[in-house]
Amino acid sequence: MSLKAPTIGIVSLGCPKALVDSERIITRLRSEGYQLSGSYEGADLVVVNTCGFLDSAKAESLDAIGEAIAENGKVIVTGCLGKEESLIRDTHSKVLEVTGPHQYEAVVSAVHTHLPQLHDPKLDLVPESGLRLTPRHYAYLKISEGCNNRCSFCIIPSIRGDLVSRPANAVLKEAESLVKAGVKEIMVISQDTSAYGVDVKYAESKWKDRMVRAKFYDLCKELGELGAWVRLHYVYPYPHVDDVIGLMAEGKILPYLDIPFQHASPRLLKAMKRPANQDKMLERIASWRKICPDLTIRSSFIVGFPGESEDDFETLLDFIEEAGIDRAGCFKYENVEGAPSRDLADHVDQDDIDERYDRFMEVQTELAHARGQSMVGREIDVICDGWDDDAEAYACRSKADAPEIDGVVFVESEREIAEGEIFSVRVEAAEGHELRASR
Ligand code: SF4
Numbered sequence: 001m002s003l004k005a006p007t008i009g010i011v012s013l014g015c016p017k018a019l020v021d022s023e024r025i026i027t028r029l030r031s032e033g034y035q036l037s038g039s040y041e042g043a044d045l046v047v048v049n050t051c052g053f054l055d056s057a058k059a060e061s062l063d064a065i066g067e068a069i070a071e072n073g074k075v076i077v078t079g080c081l082g083k084e085e086s087l088i089r090d091t092h093s094k095v096l097e098v099t100g101p102h103q104y105e106a107v108v109s110a111v112h113t114h115l116p117q118l119h120d121p122k123l124d125l126v127p128e129s130g131l132r133l134t135p136r137h138y139a140y141l142k143i144s145e146g147c148n149n150r151c152s153f154c155i156i157p158s159i160r161g162d163l164v165s166r167p168a169n170a171v172l173k174e175a176e177s178l179v180k181a182g183v184k185e186i187m188v189i190s191q192d193t194s195a196y197g198v199d200v201k202y203a204e205s206k207w208k209d210r211m212v213r214a215k216f217y218d219l220c221k222e223l224g225e226l227g228a229w230v231r232l233h234y235v236y237p238y239p240h241v242d243d244v245i246g247l248m249a250e251g252k253i254l255p256y257l258d259i260p261f262q263h264a265s266p267r268l269l270k271a272m273k274r275p276a277n278q279d280k281m282l283e284r285i286a287s288w289r290k291i292c293p294d295l296t297i298r299s300s301f302i303v304g305f306p307g308e309s310e311d312d313f314e315t316l317l318d319f320i321e322e323a324g325i326d327r328a329g330c331f332k333y334e335n336v337e338g339a340p341s342r343d344l345a346d347h348v349d350q351d352d353i354d355e356r357y358d359r360f361m362e363v364q365t366e367l368a369h370a371r372g373q374s375m376v377g378r379e380i381d382v383i384c385d386g387w388d389d390d391a392e393a394y395a396c397r398s399k400a401d402a403p404e405i406d407g408v409v410f411v412e413s414e415r416e417i418a419e420g421e422i423f424s425v426r427v428e429a430a431e432g433h434e435l436r437a438s439r
Pocket residue numbers: 147148149150151154155156157191192275
């Protein structure tokens with residue numbers, strides 16, 4: 001059976017920057033198997049990349065959209081005039097979708113929605129779920145690039161730029177393809193996961209028979225319907241994070257939050273320019289645990305940030321104990337080139353940094369030990385990562401363990417266990433972050 005590849009036409013208006021954008025769009029679509037057509041009749045859909053610099057350019061863009069609708073009928077508008085969506089829609093109500101300048105992924109995603117690509121497993125070099133470096137049963141799902149925050153110790157925004165969120169339907173499509181390809185656990189990542197969609201004003205996009213907002217809660221809810229474990233990383237404690245705890249309690253997404261608190265002293269958090277108000281954090285964590293008692297909180301902290309006093313450091317130690325941070329990672333402050341914190345006063349001596357690190361790790365180890373002991377005798381679900389020769393057992397992880405960074409549950413079993421299999425075990429012993437269990 002031969003299937004005709006979907007064919008795109010593109011009308012590119014405006015300056016050389018817009019031309020480069022058009023080239024990127026067609027390069028991406030071509031790599032996905034779309035054909036290109038130089039005529040309206042030969043295309044199944046037309047993308048009009050507009051210019052909105054001057055009134056005359058706007059008029060030219062609106063004319064071009066009108067021509068494409070008259071000649072072809074299926075039109076997606078992108079580019080600078082895309083900022084004036086209501087002008088476009090008032091003039092041409094038949095336009096299928098409007099995206100703004102430099103929104104390659106939103107354009108490509110709109111094309112996927114209105115003219116789905118063909119996936120032919122016999123011909124395509126790349127599987128529908130993409131090429132991955134992780135084992136077959138888990139995958140990372142990036143929902144945005146860049147970051148709008150300016151934490152004083154961090155140079156990521158200067159390297160990667162401001163937040164650019166992917167359209168919700170593009171994220172969900174990728175997640176669904178991963179699950180179809182055998183992925184059992186999805187790790188949602190970004191620089192600031194809970195800020196998802198702020199840059200695009202939580203724009204809606206069509207997913208299946210419904211519209212889904214590019215919003216943290218909405219995305220988590222949809223991901224929770226895919227039948228895989230969904231784990232959230234790099235979540236800042238903005239107020240709307242409270243909403244996803246209910247999804248965790250319902251079992252839709254894993255009861256796991258990776259929140260990089262970095263510190264607990266209000267004075268230092270201010271100097272770090274950390275996002276989100278961490279006031280009353282202990283009360284909030286307690287209220288989360290009331291709704292979802294199995295919640296695991298992973299966090300990372302920096303010791304020895306400029307200006308950190310012994311009091312600040314003790315505030316931090318008290319916090320990890322009182323909040324019951326289940327997985328606490330610790331970094332020694334580093335004077336990263338280009339980071340604004342280099343210019344702060346009162347840098348801490350390296351000996352003090354090393355000493356605080358050791359004290360942090362002691363507290364962390366005690367917490368891990370107590371947590372491990374509290375698990376003994378419990379029945380928990382685990383996912384298998386494969387056989388471990390040294391431990392002579394299957395290396396598995398509970399819902400509280402992200403791959404690579406958290407603990408391991410070693411499971412002895414008479415029956416062979418496949419990678420990615422999820423099953424129940426009874427915990428028999430614990431040491432630090434390692435548990436021993438049998439099925
Ligand atoms: S540390 Fe701060 S600035 Fe850096 S990526 Fe994270 S939230 Fe953004």
